[in-house]
Amino acid sequence: MAAKMNPDLKKEREGASFDPEKITNLLYGGPDRVTSKRELESLALNDPDFQHEDLNFMSREQQYETQLKKSILVVQKQKELGIVDQMDLHSYSYNGVFQSMSGPFGLHTSMFLPTLRGQGTDEQKAKWLKMAEEYAIIGTYAQTEMGHGTFLRGLETTSTYDPQTQEFILNTPTLTGTKWWPGCLGKTSNYCVLMAQLYIHGKSYGPHPFMVQIRSLQDHKPLPGVTVGDIGPKFGYQGNDNGFLRFDNVRIPRDNMLMKYSRVEPDGTYVKPPSSKLAYGTMVRVRSMIVGEASESLSKAVTIAIRYSCVRRQSEMKPGHPEPQVLDYVTQQYKLFPFLAAAYAFVFASRTMIFVYFQSMAKISSGDITVLPELHALSSGLKSLSSWVMNAGIEECRMACGGHGYSHASGIPSIYMEHTPAATYEGENTVLMLQTARYLMKSYNQSMQGEKLADSVAYLSGVQPVPAAGRTRNVLDLGVLIEAYQHRAARLVHEAALQLRNERQAGKDQPDAWNAASVDLVKAAKAHSQYFVVKNFAGRLTDPALDSAAQAVLTRLCQLYALHGVVDNSGDFLEDDYLTGTDIRQARRHINALMAKLRPDAVALVDAFDFPDGILNSVLGRYDGNVYEHLLEWAKASPLNKTDVHESYHKYLKPFLEANRAKL
Ligand SMILES: CCCCCCCC/C=C\C/C=C/C(=O)SCCNC(=O)CCNC(=O)[C@H](O)C(C)(C)COP(=O)(O)OP(=O)(O)OC[C@H]1O[C@@H](n2cnc3c(N)ncnc32)[C@H](O)[C@@H]1OP(=O)(O)O
């Protein structure tokens, strides 16, 4: 018999002003896509082979083993089911089987295979790709070292070409040159793409990718000269064996250097790539994907917190009245609704980012590498902004669930632990924002010289003027808000450029001037990325998949996202009087009014994300809202409750208590 729905959640759903299915269809690309998403998720969630005890109740070794077993089953079942499309795989494997928790094949699919495909020549792909695609070998992406992650040119691992034998000799010359962090490296991978400094005839050519076997294909033992292992427990990522790796005079054949873009000829002649940054292509790809990871993780956290906030009743708002749902407290809405709006904003931004990525890659494949800087700048900015907002949002959602948010039963700690490193991996966020800033400074200087700019920065050529004093403006109007964001970004770019110039004029060299201006440079890059996100969100509101009710509710969310950003960064908008104190006051009033209008639609808006219970993995965020009975059931399953009296009682507590009693 189907469990009864919590009456509060039932009422919420009945009271919504729109049909969530309309928005679900928009989010996933139409009804057919939604149907196949649901079928694949449900196939994975109901497969007895994928059932196991809650990961939170397991040791790290058990978690690794469980995720490894499932990873192998996924590969087999994916083949049987004929799942090849990336979105289908995301539904079946990433969400359905793994509930977005990391596993031991994660780096094989997210970086090893894409690097082989993107950096290998046709001959190299013929040699390794099939083996890798068929999981005859398993690989990872080994770049970061104990001493250097950010500064790629500072990597210490060397790959020295020996023309006599036509081999590269791999060495780890120092302790800090030990590869450290690569996912799935410690225990799982038998191959890796190794980023190492290329040396030919004593000359350094910078980091290049090499295909390296690290473990025996017979007994999985490390090959001679290779030292490899797991780096130990981490904040999260327990199912992943992030590892360390050292080389001592390991020789690999010349054609193990991935040579699609740069080459080393048998005699040691180096053939330059069209751009040295093409070797960093896999990172750009994953950064583009992380925008999706961030939006999805934030969407899950807000789903849990908003549903629970409708089930949870607390305090007396009016004496003698029933306790209200905590979502009726406007302060609770102010915690959660801006992040609900941000989750939507980033889902749409991630779809655009993926589109831009594939469009740019098509151009790069046909030889046009001019799109690379814009792609790098956009993906760096959006990856950083989205993962920062995701981190802040998940933590806010946890606190908004009160004490129960702190329990693993809520599901929120796992989401946080698993996804918070997105602000660090694939390029630390501040560092990447500074990359975006670099591009903005170049574009700004080009615009000063009257050059034509790429689409995403074209606005830098014509800054919106500050309107005349005393004017009135409707800051609820999305057109007005987009112009305000554009003006703010252009102004902050302009001011950062001025600051750089002033620092130079005061006698600093370029690196010192850059460092001195870097807080403002990051601010400018953030403002540029936020402008992109707001404009992109507004652009989605006219999608024909939406009926007028769904369009109305998404418009409110978009307004809330934009207005909340204005109030949160009011100084930026006020500094040059582009917005006035009255505008900001109005913005705050509009936010309150929007939250009141969004309140009846909050549950339907998170339902539209369409996460089934098995994927949310949260007692607090259950679709049926039957939180309390399942909290008790969940706690009873905890390993500490397997017996009424724990064995430690006999070992420690009993003698301690008895001795104390004997003294009385
Ligand atoms: C829903 C699915 C989600 C999937 C999620 C998958 C999750 C997987 C989980 C974890 C995996 C994690 C993997 C890793 O972390 S791999 C390691 C990642 N490491 C990094 O990202 C290192 C970051 N550092 C760098 O990228 C660089 O060193 C740098 C960008 C900070 C600086 O580069 P450097 O070589 O020192 O260059 P310069 O500063 O001298 O710049 C030169 C020039 O080139 C431009 N540039 C730099 N990088 C790129 C690039 N990738 N593409 C294009 N252009 C680039 C740079 O801006 C300069 O330009 P200029 O100003 O015009 O000269």
Ligand SMILES: Cc1cc2nc3c(=O)[nH]c(=O)nc-3n(C[C@H](O)[C@H](O)[C@H](O)COP(=O)(O)OP(=O)(O)OC[C@H]3O[C@@H](n4cnc5c(N)ncnc54)[C@H](O)[C@@H]3O)c2cc1C
């Ligand atoms: C869960 C996880 C999985 C990972 N998986 C992989 C993997 O599969 N393969 C792999 O190769 N690596 C992997 N990494 C490593 C990851 O890519 C690096 O940790 C990341 O690139 C950051 O580099 P770092 O650790 O050297 O940080 P650091 O650069 O040491 O950062 C420390 C601080 O210094 C600041 N800083 C550094 N440089 C600058 C600068 N130029 N300007 C201003 N501030 C600066 C940063 O902003 C930060 O605040 C993983 C990391 C984690 C946490």
